[in-house]
Amino acid sequence: MALNSINTNSGALIALQNLNSTNAELQTVQQRINTGKKVGSAKDNGAIWAMAKGQTATANSLNSVKDSLQRGQSTIDVALAAGDTITDLLGKMKEKALAASDTSLNTASFSALKADFESLRDQIEKAASNAKFNGVSIADGKTAKLTFLANTDGSGFTVNAKSLNLTGIGLSAAFTFTSAANAKSQLLQIDKAIGTATNKLASLGTSSTGLDTHLTFVGKLQDSLEAGVGNLVDADLAKESAKLQSLQTKQQLGVQALSIANSSSSSILSLFR
The missing domain is CATH 1.20.5 (Single alpha-helices involved in coiled-coils or other helix-helix interfaces)
Structure with missing residues (x-):
């Protein structure tokens, strides 16, 4: 027969234990709903929390990688824009040299064509020297290469510079013509410069495509890491x-x-x- 005691109520003690257990579970569930996380701190699950923190740090550090790659894109884009201008200028220089090769021109017309030719030549040097993004250029002939971040371990994506100034495309600051015959002979040199410039621009275009591809990969990697962390800790x-x-x-x-x-x-x- 059960003991009737006013000092010890075992039924009440058991009921209280069960109620405390329910209250503890309820508090946990409410916390998960409020935060949206099943693992919000190390005391919830130390191993999972540490793993999630590590992956979150990696995902966040990829922002720096993306910033660096985007700077690389912009630097190349500026160089490509300058290159387009330079090839256009070379085309106009060829037009002026061809016109000046006409032996029927009078002295005034020849001199005007020569002045236009030299002005176009000088604009090439200016276009190459001004092709800078954030103070950096890969077209002015002063930089051999630039390396941008490629991963969180500090490894880099290297872009080789392509000099598009006069020297870089095989011309000089004194490149001009003095006679109709000389103007005709310069046409071959201008054609070579156009070929050199377009080849260098093609190489820069390939580098730009590589940066685009890697930037897309980094974005997908970051999304995957964030989704993985969510699988670990989200409620x-x-x-x-x-x-x-x-x-x-x-x-x-x-x-x-x-x-x-x-x-x-x-x-x-x-x-x-």
Whole structure:
């Protein structure tokens, strides 16, 4: 026969233990719903938390890689824009030299063509020297190569510079013509310069494509890392919501069970009436 005692109410103790357990679960579920995470701190799951923190740091550091690659894109784009201008100028120089090779020209016309030719030549040097992004150029002949970040380990993506100034395309600052015959002979030199410039621009275009491809990869890698971290620490809110309803009901029943258990000892009072 169970002992009727007012000092020790085992039923109430058991009910209280169950209620405390339910309250603890309820607090955990509410925290997950509030934060959206099933692992919000190291005490929730130390191993998973540490893993998630490491992957998050890697994903965040890829922002620096993306910034560096985008600077590389911009630097090449500026060089390509300058290259387009330079090839156009070379085409106009060829036009002027061809016109000046006409032996029927008078002195004034020849001199005007020569002046135009030299002005176009000087513009090539200016275009190459001004092709800078953030103070850096790969077209002015002063830089051999640039290396941009390619990964979080500090490895780099190297872009070889392509000099597009007069010297870089096989001409000189004194390149001009002095006679109709001389103007005709310079046409071959201009054609070579056009070929050199276009080949260098093609190489820069290939480097730009490589940067684009790697930048796309880095973006996908970052997305994958962030999704992986989410799989580790994010809570299933639909599941947690259903569990919340269950625990709230269980909590109410626990309170009632504890109330019943506490009131059981009061029945002893009827024996003294």
